[in-house]
Amino acid sequence: MNIDEPLKSNENVSFPRGVPRKKFYARQRYVLASLGFMGYFLISCLRNCINVTVLSMVRWNNTETNVTDAMNSTVEKSKGFGWSSSQEGLFLGAYFYGYVCTNIMGGWLGRKFGFPIVFGLPIFISAILSIATPIAAYTSFALVIACRVLIGLLQGASVCAFQGCWSSWAPPLERSLLNSIAWSGFPFGLGFANFFAGYICGTLGWEAVFYILGGVAIGWSVVWILIVSDSPRTNRCITAEEVVYIEKSIGFTPKDMLQSQDVPWGAIMKSRSVWAIFVAHFCDNWTGNTFNAILPTFMSKIFNFNVFQSGAVMTAPYIAQVGVSILAGYITDAARQRKWISTSVARKVNTIIAQGFLNIFMIIACYCTNSTTVIVLLVVGMSFRGFTYAGHNSSPIDIAPMYAGVVFGISNTIASITGFLGPLTAGLVITDKTSISQWQTMFWINGAFGFFGSIFFACFASEVERNWAQIKDSDKETDLKTNLKSALTDDEC
Template sequence: KARYVLAFMGFLGMFNVYSLRTNLSVAIVAMVNSSGESDVNSSNVCPDRGQTSSDTANTNGIFDWNSAEQGLVLGCYFYGYIVSNVPGAWLARRYGIRLVLGIAMLLSSIITLFTPLAARSSFALFVALRIILGFFQGVSFPTMQGAWGLWAPPMERSALISAHIAGSSFGTCVTLPVAGVIADQLGWEAVFYVTGGVALLWSCIWLAIIHNSPSVHPRISEQERTYINDSIGVEKYKQEVLAPIADLASTPYVKLKLLTTRTPWLSMLTSLPLLAILTGHFASNWGNYTLLTMLPSYMSSILKFDLSTSGFLSSVPYILQFLFTLVGGYITDVIRKRALTSTIVIRKVNTTLGLAIPAAFIVLAGYIGCDVAAAVAFFSISVAFNALTVPGCKANTVDIAPKYGGIIYGMSNTLANIPGFLAPQVVGLILLDGNSVTQWQTVFWISAAIYLTGAIVYLLFGSGEEQSWA
């Protein structure tokens, strides 16, 4: 079925988005020369677990960046990312998902292929290229979220949204260990060549087979087209949403509708249910990005694993997150179809579990010393349960405003990705005073506090009803 093909391609697309995003988290361990670091910037609490065998490769990198500079490099991607979310959603609504996401990923893959050259040229050029990469990739999630306003029957929304978002977890759990092996065996440059090449291939396939809506898809069955359009009431707002995509604006009436239809920005910005979504999304991403960007460094500097092992262990939580995202979305839709509870109740249950449990276990992970099994287990529980925010507050955008789902998700994703650059830099500044267990405990407590704030705000103000302004 065409909507499942879109979900699968969206899954692979988000795989590539996160592959291009997280490749640096592992590669940077091999890129940076840490042989000259003083004792204050290293931890000797835990015994060596294979790090010595790769000391020459991992400490004699060619870049002399301190922890603050590394935090900037890891986070600067999000300076560009947050800028393009809302414009990307608007472009996708105006020109369709096929061109917007396809061209953005095509340019992202080319940028990634040139990353090693930029890094060797200058620090400033490397940072600039990562910012540009983030700018092009910022359109990805709002574009896919908006697509489901046209493609997803209401009772399949949680599962279809979860399916494409699960690609981000899968991309992380594959990229972290594979990038570690590639960096160990072929050098850090190869990490960017491989991930960039895979993304380039995906972009070409996407542009070849994906179409903007059921109404313009040449190969969709008439049965599926009718089912989707009837279930979401597409005829009711065809002129507002489909006309720019399907070239339906040929009559004076439709042209007038397009000219008089306005996005209700003020109503959106003053909506408490939207505020609740923004806060929950922000909280979810703060903890997620803290671990996504810094976990390989924690495994290497505190638990003393070599690069390949650090990458593998760092990927374990995201394997579980991938499974939780898919299963959570499926179970949520089953509950909604059977009317076991209201939409907002299941959204709030998912969001609470997805923020409160991660808060508890990320703190506990900082107090288990050198127990590797416990560390991996606690980080895994924290990251896995965070996935329940996908069928929770993150899917809620389509509930409260189906027509503006992409734009609202763009707004939410813009705010929620500020932690992408802020969290690594906060961690980098904390670690300037010493890369010790105590400093990392501070990092984890900050994440827990933000998690709990997001859960409380969403519980108080979240809504499952379509808003009057939508």
Template sequence: MSRPHGYSINSAASDDSEDDEPLIEPEAVPPQCCSARLNLAVLMLFGFSVVYGLRVNLSVAMVAMVNTTDPQPAQNSTFIHACPLPPGTENTSKTFLQPEGTPQYAWNSETQGWLLGAFFFGYLTTQIPGGYLAGHYGGRLFLGLGVLGTAALTLLTPLAAQFGSRWLFALRALEGFGEGVTFPAMMAMWARWAPPMERSRLMTLSGSGASFGTFLALPLTGFICQTLGWPAVFYLCGGAGCLWAVFWFIFVSDDPRTHRGISKEERDYIINSIGPQGTGHGWSVPLLPMLLSVPLWAIIITQMCSNWAFYTLLTSLPTYMNDILHFDLQSNGFLSALPYLGSWLSSTLSGVVADSLIERRVFSVTVVRKIFTLTGMLLPAAFLVAVSYAGCSHILTVTFLTLSSTAGGTSSAGVFMNQIDIAPRYAGFLLGITNTFGTIPGVMAPIATGYFTEDRTLQGWRTVFWVAAGINAGGALFFTIFGSGKIQPWAVTEEERAEAKKNRSRSIST
């Protein structure tokens, strides 16, 4: 299963190898259906569905948690709505009915913005150490404990809210602290599990759990809030995360070499196709070359730009549906979820298409990553601008938001997996770095949205969408200029260097 001259097919997928022989004979590839690597991807999909459900449930529950009938001292005059209220609701004193005895809180727009951004203060701190440790020890323990810890803390949300907004802020920050290790751990695991010609489809399938979980959580949160009360949201979501962790620790292994249920054919295929890059990176990492790596900075800047729009919608879309378009809570959750259904489908499909383009040598890895990044950032930017001018049209707003997120899903096969292209062995650590920077918009975007929309006007939300669109477009152009899909010199192992030197000597002698 190795390439001619002793190279592993892991290095063959770079841009310098496009005129070589096929990477691997089709009949030598074990079927993916029911394989250990596909089972791992599916379990990861459900895991990330859970953690994103835990992450976004507050966005919808916030609408039910806040007492909108409690007037602010400076707002004794009649409130002017940006869009007309639905017929029959003009004189309704309480928009969202909760089961009797369900508490509500008088949190203003600014406080809500800080609470929605609190998660990311903790999320920032564990990305890099989580990626480093997962790259050394393996990602199974860190991903499993990350989900389990976040789920357990979620169960305490109603108690923290009862104590006050500061307690809830601290709890959400702790949840982010636990969840911060999950994506770097995923990347570290795929560095050992994903054959190069299957990376795009396996990683987009597992990572699409973010969109799939959001799609499920938003409408379910609205339904649960109206039927059982908002505290039940956090009890049920937290319980689901604890249950998932049981299956994870039973069925998952760090490495195909230690997996109990994998076939010999699949194990040999994975190990031989990945080659020396599929091992832990040890305690030392080339920090200075990483710091000076232009392709790495291209990933960092681009992910920051893309995440601004993503986190703006993730944390603030239910508020927009409520304050501007006046959807009821259950419809709010369902319509807020539609964009993520499109994103889930497009990201999964984009992985299959990207792998096909690389395997058939239609384009190089670099070109494929840039194509999917451009389509996944420029098109969403255009649709976000369209949203800002949709006004009070429910149909146009939901349509443009859905198209924006659907197009954005294609970037999953672009910049968001580029770390494993440029440095497979250090992929978990690199994702920790890029995700740390990429999480900064998760802190800033909801806070900025809270300031822009303090008066709840269409003009304020238009600013929100224009800013997100402009940042998105800038990131796409930056990656197009500076991005790369080649394994960087500082990521090549000593074994690969020795093999390359031996091959050069053979070429000279012949």
């Protein structure tokens, strides 16, 4: 149902007592999306800044040392740490050991305690841990690893908690754009982190990377606490007109949401639509994570790019991806509002574009011999991945707005496994990094995952809100259960 947003509301909106009202005329749902963009941007920066920073942290002429000895070693600031290659790998991967453990918990906690605290507080604490990272590194190897694991644990919960906000904040016909604005902070942070870390390491020293990012994240946390609320009605800056528009569009109020607190875990795991999201998310992350890991080496070994040229090549696609994702979200919602396309078709088309075009351009690139042509194909192909935010990434909000954070938490946990499996597979396939045929084989493997994931999603996904995700009226609970037994759906099986 398309509901026009009124300029003035004739309805009397009852705001909670004790919530001071501020005159702030920006639409608060877009303020929330923008703050989500910054939050995801900072999460991405704090996660990925070490990829470049580690080059300044570790001595290039170090020899292999025993891990146990390094646990208690200290290092002079000018010489760098004497970590071995295996220790560097552990440092780079420590974040993900924590990250994959808290995705599901984050979705559940966000639903139980509200997304503002479960999204904002972990970023605040991880900012403090970021500032403490240099101190930990100079103290012992074990302590800096613990810092990275803890940051991963916190941000794993934070990432999934935010998805739950749209159940009370996003009108159905604006979900694609709002979700795309927020999520585009991730690729922007990934593209920004490489250049930022490289510049700061060369001018102020590697320690400053952690201090600056941590300080900015603390500042963001203060703004987040002051502005964001769990629902439109409790927001300090929202107008009555926007509250009426959001609540009428969504069809329920925060009071309604409190009626159902138990997560239907069994129904979620039996839902065919949910498994379509799981498969599409896994395959999307496989291609994205694997390409992110292997493309710098591909450009270095096949086209003799140095580390700075490879970094520039990896930055451009992610910056382009931000614009593409927001544009895709806007076009998708505009087409849905004009009823040119259904929500189900829109999600499937966007997923096919994201994975299909990405892998087609990448496969073509690995057969080209001109470096300029390859760069253009990589930038264009990777930018198309921005369509995924208006595709399967928005599906949890459509099929289960009440449990979107939980569904996404499970999905992101499964998909995060690709952060280990993709690069591992690449290492097994590409034994000779100068062999173009081996690179082509790996690109085709990535393509197979991408094509399969998009086709599976197109065949089995449905954007109709599931019966188990709908609000149940306590007065009609018995009748509803009776009707559900006889109802035939295309999903629960």
